[in-house]
Every structure is written in structure tokens, then in C-alpha cells.
Amino acid sequence: xxxxxxxxxxxxAMSVPLSMRSGLHARPAAKIAQEAQRYESDIRILGxxxxxDAKSMLDILTLDTTPDASVTFLxxxxxxxxxxxxxxxxxxxxxxxxx
Amino acid sequence: xxxxxxxxxxxxxxxxxGTLHFLHDTRRVRRQRIHPREVAREQxxxxxxxxxxxxxxxxxxxxxxxxxxxxxxxxxxxxxxARDPKLLAAIRDYIAERHVRAELAIDRIVEDRCxxxxxxxxxxxxxxxxxxxxxxxxxxxxxxxxxxGRNPDVGSVLAAEDVSPADFMDRRPGSLxxxxxxxxxxxxxxxxxxxxxxxxxxxxxxxxxxxxxxxxPVIVDALEGRLLLDPDEMDLARYVERQEAYQQxxxxxxxxxxxxxETTGGRVVAVEANLENPRDLPAFGECGAEGIGLYRTExxxxxxxxxxxxxxxLEYSKVAAAISxxxxxxRTLDSGADKLIRAQAALREQNPALGLRGIRFSxxxxxxxxxxxxxxxxxxxxxxxxxxxxxxTGIDEMRQVRALLMELQDxxxxxxxxxxxxxxxxxxxxxxAAVLICDALAGECDFFSIGTNDLVHYLLSIDRxxxxxxxxxxxxxxxxxxxxxxxxxxxxxxxxxxxxxxxxASDPYALTLLTGLGVDAVSAAPRFIPAIxxxxxxxxxxxxxxxxxxxxKSADAGASxxxxxxxxxxxxxxxxxxxxxxxxxxxx
Numbered sequence: 001x002x003x004x005x006x007x008x009x010x011x012x013a014m015s016v017p018l019s020m021r022s023g024l025h026a027r028p029a030a031k032i033a034q035e036a037q038r039y040e041s042d043i044r045i046l047g048x049x050x051x052x053d054a055k056s057m058l059d060i061l062t063l064d065t066t067p068d069a070s071v072t073f074l075x076x077x078x079x080x081x082x083x084x085x086x087x088x089x090x091x092x093x094x095x096x097x098x099x
Numbered sequence: 100x101x102x103x104x105x106x107x108x109x110x111x112x113x114x115x116x117g118t119l120h121f122l123h124d125t126r127r128v129r130r131q132r133i134h135p136r137e138v139a140r141e142q143x144x145x146x147x148x149x150x151x152x153x154x155x156x157x158x159x160x161x162x163x164x165x166x167x168x169x170x171x172x173x174x175x176x177x178x179x180x181a182r183d184p185k186l187l188a189a190i191r192d193y194i195a196e197r198h199v200r201a202e203l204a205i206d207r208i209v210e211d212r213c214x215x216x217x218x219x220x221x222x223x224x225x226x227x228x229x230x231x232x233x234x235x236x237x238x239x240x241x242x243x244x245x246x247x248g249r250n251p252d253v254g255s256v257l258a259a260e261d262v263s264p265a266d267f268m269d270r271r272p273g274s275l276x277x278x279x280x281x282x283x284x285x286x287x288x289x290x291x292x293x294x295x296x297x298x299x300x301x302x303x304x305x306x307x308x309x310x311x312x313x314x315x316p317v318i319v320d321a322l323e324g325r326l327l328l329d330p331d332e333m334d335l336a337r338y339v340e341r342q343e344a345y346q347q348x349x350x351x352x353x354x355x356x357x358x359x360x361e362t363t364g365g366r367v368v369a370v371e372a373n374l375e376n377p378r379d380l381p382a383f384g385e386c387g388a389e390g391i392g393l394y395r396t397e398x399x400x401x402x403x404x405x406x407x408x409x410x411x412x413l414e415y416s417k418v419a420a421a422i423s424x425x426x427x428x429x430r431t432l433d434s435g436a437d438k439l440i441r442a443q444a445a446l447r448e449q450n451p452a453l454g455l456r457g458i459r460f461s462x463x464x465x466x467x468x469x470x471x472x473x474x475x476x477x478x479x480x481x482x483x484x485x486x487x488x489x490x491x492t493g494i495d496e497m498r499q500v501r502a503l504l505m506e507l508q509d510x511x512x513x514x515x516x517x518x519x520x521x522x523x524x525x526x527x528x529x530x531x532a533a534v535l536i537c538d539a540l541a542g543e544c545d546f547f548s549i550g551t552n553d554l555v556h557y558l559l560s561i562d563r564x565x566x567x568x569x570x571x572x573x574x575x576x577x578x579x580x581x582x583x584x585x586x587x588x589x590x591x592x593x594x595x596x597x598x599x600x601x602x603x604a605s606d607p608y609a610l611t612l613l614t615g616l617g618v619d620a621v622s623a624a625p626r627f628i629p630a631i632x633x634x635x636x637x638x639x640x641x642x643x644x645x646x647x648x649x650x651x652k653s654a655d656a657g658a659s660x661x662x663x664x665x666x667x668x669x670x671x672x673x674x675x676x677x678x679x680x681x682x683x684x685x686x687x
Contacts, residue, residue, distance in 0.1 A: 026227060027172045030179035037184070056185035057176070058212060061227060 011076030028094035033057040035090040041077025102329035109321040110290035113299030115277035122259035123236035148241035170264040209235030277319035322676035352629035356387025360632040364640030369620035382625040391427040392622025411474035419482025433489035457490025479519025492532040497543035529553040541593035551601030607678035615647025
């Protein structure tokens with residue numbers, strides 16, 4: 001799936017609907033953290049109320065998402081655009097194999 | 100006399116004698132201030148421990164056998180926690196700010212994070228506190244250079260609050276004699292894993308951490324549910340004898356695998372195997388099963404792309420040809436609530452257990468279904484093949500599939516491709532609807548197969564992934580017993596053969612009841628088959644009939660369990676605990 005990437009004052013932003021059955025579980029959270037760690041950029045995930053460091057699985061898990069919620073990935077740094085495209089592919093893969 | 104005898108629930112049978120080793124050092128960490136100069140050294144030690152632990156997890160991943168591949172993700176997630184940048188940064192900061200040893204900092208930060216998770220609303224996330232705690236404990240072990248994962252003790256009995264699949268797979272095969280834990284239940288991942296690795300295991304040993312000492316000799320009786328601490332000569336002599344009896348019993352079961360499962364009084368129950376992969380064929384050949392009562396076809400679909408008809412044909416024909424002239428019953432795709440495939444994940448159902456699964460899914464996606472049915476019809480030409488449809492709720496579903504099969508046969512005929520024209524078509528009886536209309540279904544089905552796991556769940560309205568209602572999972576519930584009776588009676592009247600293929604088939608209590616209700620065949624994982632046949636050979640047909648009648652009259656599941664237990668205990672004596680029971684029994 002293609003997601004829109006927008007330039008904001010805080011960096012590049014990508015809004016993603018999360019359609020996993022019960023928010024982010026351990027396995028998808030681990031996959032996202034692994035992917036985020038591949039990039040130099042500072043990457044944050046903005047939930048409804050909290051913000052998580054995308055490189056920390058523990059942080060992602062504490063982002064208490066609800067099913068069908070939407071979150072925004074915010075990346076700042078040299079490779080911000082590559083990071084967001086990489087994460088988009090990764091998210092598609094984990095959402096499809098969620099089970 | 101042993102120093103103490105602790106009670107526990109056996110989840111994997113056997114007896115082991117060995118030395119007790121705690122998986123983690125759960126003692127409280129001493130608070131000890133360090134000099135500011137030592138801060139950097141402690142922080143470096145933490146970093147090294149994290150690297151060492153990740154390395155240990157990587158090795159564990161290499162040791163995961165193919166058939167247990169589903170546990171890779173569990174271990175992968177733990178590895179990610181072990182190198183979580185935020186977690187490690189918080190521990191480093193704690194060392195620097197408080198001037199404490201890395202060990203204490205790990206303990207405090209991990210406890211703090213666990214506390215956060217324990218407060219979460221989502222029960223799944225609450226349970227993750229255990230993962231974090233397990234990783235914290237192992238980080239501390241790595242810090243001391245004594246990580247259990249790298250130093251497996253030969254002949255040891257592993258003791259822990261709880262064990263994760265990684266803890267099993269860390270060990271060299273054969274190095275672990277038994278496992279005893281404080282937490283856990285018979286259906287946990289670790290219990291299932293222990294059974295498949297044949298490691299005697301006790302769970303729910305409440306007093307374990309208080310009463311047992313590191314390094315002391317113990318006897319694990321995972322037949323009767325006892326842990327003997329520091330046994331004396333007499334205990335040892337008794338248990339060495341019991342262990343030998345158990346081993347002889349196992350050998351005895353295996354030597355009789357080629358004999359039919361016939362009760363006294365001449366009732367024969369066909370004993371068949373559940374398979375899901377051609378790789379299981381050698382195990383099938385050894386176990387003495389008379390056919391494949393249930394071949395699960397989901398495996399090929401758990402991939403990135405859908406399998407082609409040709410790939411499926413190769414798999415199915417390989418199995419059919421290998422066991423011919425014995426029959427293999429292929430169940431068509433039963434992607435269930437807990438094992439989503441890609442196309443189904445796209446549906447994102449609120450309640451998949453009651454959603455588009457089994458035959459409903461196949462009929463909705465005819466392109467996927469047609470490919471599978473064509474492959475199955477073609478495989479029919481290479482052996483003795485039958486088809487089984489999952490999640491049937493009405494005769495219309497059976498009729499639609501029959502019509503589709505006719506169409507596909509015409510197609511194959513026109514293409515000149517060999518196929519079987521007379522493949523028997525059966526229906527799974529696993530929904531309350533199917534039970535209530537099984538007389539009508541008998542007119543549409545060549546045979547019935549009772550999927551007891553789903554039937555129990557749907558009849559008693561319990562979600563199998565919800566551990567809060569696991570206690571209701573009871574095959575002796577009168578609703579389950581009456582449903583079984585209705586299916587078997589109807590089937591017998593209409594001349595339809597009935598196979599039972601869920602977990603009940605391998606449970607000694609349920610098996611006795613099923614024999615009394617008149618089941619034609621049972622199908623279970625190959626490793627259970629020698630014991631199933633051995634048990635049936637010791638049963639008496641009229642005694643089973645009598646027992647079934649008593650259980651049918653009982654409205655109290657507890658009383659029913661006691662009745663079956665008492666009867667079997669009289670019949671089998673000391674042998675009864677040798678059988679693996681998958682459900683709670685009296686006294687446990």
C-alpha cells in the first residue's frame with residue numbers, strides 16, 4: 001500500500017492506519033524496531049496521546065494503540081525518506097501476516 | 100523420606116532423577132554503591148551482556164527444529180528486547196545517576212517497565228511483563244558470565260518461575276532431564292513443547308522457589324505430580340523401579356503397534372494418524388497407525404504467495420502414494436481464527452472464530468478452492484484419498500462442494516488429466532448446528548469426522564485464546580457428552596462412519612468414553628498412537644458401554660470425571676498415570 005509522506009516542521013510525516021487485531025503486538029513491534037534501527041534518522045511514532053521511539057520495541061509496545069487506530073511516523077535526519085519508505089513496506093508485511 | 104514433597108500438575112509424563120538448577124537467580128540484588136570512576140566499567144559490562152545475550156538468542160534460533168518454527172518469533176521478540184536501545188539507555192542512566200552496579204540497575208529498570216505493563220488494560224500486553232522479566236533475568240546472568248543458555252548442565256532438572264520456548268531450545272538435546280515451574284498450565288506453549296520433546300514436566304509447583312535449593316538432588320514424578328526434594332535411598336530405589344516400569348511400558352506399547360486395537364468383547368477401533376506435512380511420513384510408518392484420519396492442508400498456505408495446483412498435487416500425491424492402499428483423509432483448507440492466511444487477514448474480522456473460516460472461506464474464494472480440489476482429485480488417482488470439509492453448518496455447503504467436484508471432474512476429463520471419480524466426501528462435525536442436523540448431514544456425507552477441539556469451544560462458548568475461560572474446557576461437560584452421543588447414534592443408524600480427530604482422541608479418559616459411545620475410529624498425532632492402541636486393548640467393550648451410560652445420565656461434569664477415573668484406575672492400576680492426559684482429572 002502507498003502512504004502519503006508529508007513535509008512538516010518536525011520532519012517527514014507518514015500517517016498509517018493500524019489494522020492489526022489488537023494494536024501492536026510483540027512480533028510486529030519487534031519487526032518495526034528492527035527496521036527503524038537500520039536508519040540514522042530519529043524516528044518517532046505518534047499515537048493518540050503518547051509518542052514512542054520507533055527503534056525501541058518496548059516503547060512501541062507501551063504505545064497503547066487500539067484496533068483500527070491510525071498512527072503517524074515522524075522521521076528527522078539524512079535518510080528520513082528512505083526510513084519511512086522502508087517502514088511502509090515493513091508495516092504492510094507485518095499487518096498481512098498478523099496472526 | 101525425602102526432605103519435602105511438593106505437589107504439581109504433570110503436563111508431560113515421565114520420571115526423572117537429577118540435580119535441581121534454577122534457571123535464573125531470583126534472589127534480590129544487593130544495593131551497593133560504586134565509585135564514580137567505576138560507572139563507565141559497569142556501563143560497558145551492561146553493553147557486553149546485551150551483546151552476549153543477543154548472540155545466545157541467535158544460537159537458540161539456529162537450534163529451533165523445523166516443526167517448532169512457530170516459536171522463532173517468540174525468541175526473535177525476546178532478542179529485540181535484549182538490545183532495546185531505550186531500555187539499555189535507561190539502565191545506563193540509572194548506573195550513572197545512582198552510582199550502582201549494572202546488576203541492580205537492570206533489576207530496577209526492568210521491574211519498573213514490568214510494572215507499567217502489568218497495569219495495561221489489554222491482557223495480551225499485560226502478559227508481556229513476563230517476557231521483559233525473563234530478558235532482565237538473563238541479562239543479569241550474562242553480566243556474571245554464567246548465562247544458563249551457554250552452559251547447559253548435563254542431567255539437570257530445570258526449575259523456574261516460568262519457562263519460555265527459548266529456554267528449552269537453548270539446551271543441547273538430551274541435556275535436560277525434567278522441568279518444574281511455579282507458573283504455567285497444560286495448554287501453555289511450554290507444556291506443548293515439553294510433550295513434543297518428551298521432557299517430563301511439572302507446572303504449578305507453588306512452593307518451588309521457597310522450598311527447593313539450588314543444586315540439591317530431586318526426583319521429578321511427572322506421572323503422579325510430585326517433586327521430591329533431597330530423596331533418601333528408599334525413595335531413590337522406589338523411583339528407579341518406577342522409572343524402569345514406565346520405560347518398559349513405553350517399550351511394550353511400541354512393540355504392540357502392529358496389533359489391532361481390539362477390546363475384550365471384540366470391539367475394534369481403527370486408530371489413525373493426524374499429519375500435516377509429508378515430512379511426518381516416517382513417523383507415520385513407525386507408529387502403527389492404520390491410515391491418515393486427518394491430513395491438515397494449511398501448511399502450504401502459510402507462505403508469502405498462494406501455492407499452485409501443481410505444488411499441491413505433488414504434496415498430496417506423495418502422501419497418498421506413500422501410504423497406499425491405506426486411506427488418507429485430506430481436510431480442505433481450514434484457515435482458522437488463530438491461523439490467518441493473507442487473503443483472510445485482509446478481511447480483518449472482529450471475531451474470526453465466528454467468521455469466514457473453513458468451508459465458508461473456501462466457498463467465498465472459489466479460485467483458491469478450485470485449485471485445491473483439482474489437486475486433491477488428481478492425487479486420488481495415485482492412492483486411496485478421501486476429502487473432508489471443515490466448519491460445516493448446513494447441507495447446502497455439502498451440496499455446493501459436490502456440484503463443484505462434478506464440474507472439476509468434467510474439466511479434468513476434458514483435459515485428459517488422470518483423476519479419481521469416486522472420492523468419498525466427509526463433513527466435519529464441529530459446530531452445534533452440525534450436531535443438531537447430523538441426521539440430515541448423514542444423507543449428504545460419506546463419513547463424519549468430529550473435530551472435538553472446536554466442538555467443545557463452540558458448544559461451551561469459549562474462546563481458545565482467552566486463558567481466563569480455559570477452565571471451562573471440559574470434554575466431560577454433559578453438553579459435550581450428549582452431543583457426541585447424538586452424533587454417534589445418528590451415524591450408526593444411517594451407516595455413516597465416525598472418526599474423532601481432536602485432542603480427545605489421545606486422552607485416556609475421553610478415549611474410554613468414546614469407545615463406550617461406539618466410535619469407529621480415532622485419529623491423533625503419531626506419538627500418541629502406540630499408547631492409544633495399548634489402552635484400547637485393555638478395555639472391555641461392555642464395561643465401556645456401561646460407563647458411557649452412567650456418564651450420559653450425569654449432569655455433573657466433576658462426577659463424570661470421577662466415574663471415568665475410578666473405572667480406569669481399577670482397570671489399569673499403576674499404569675494409568677503412564678498415559679498422557681490432556682485434560683484435568685480428579686486429584687490434579
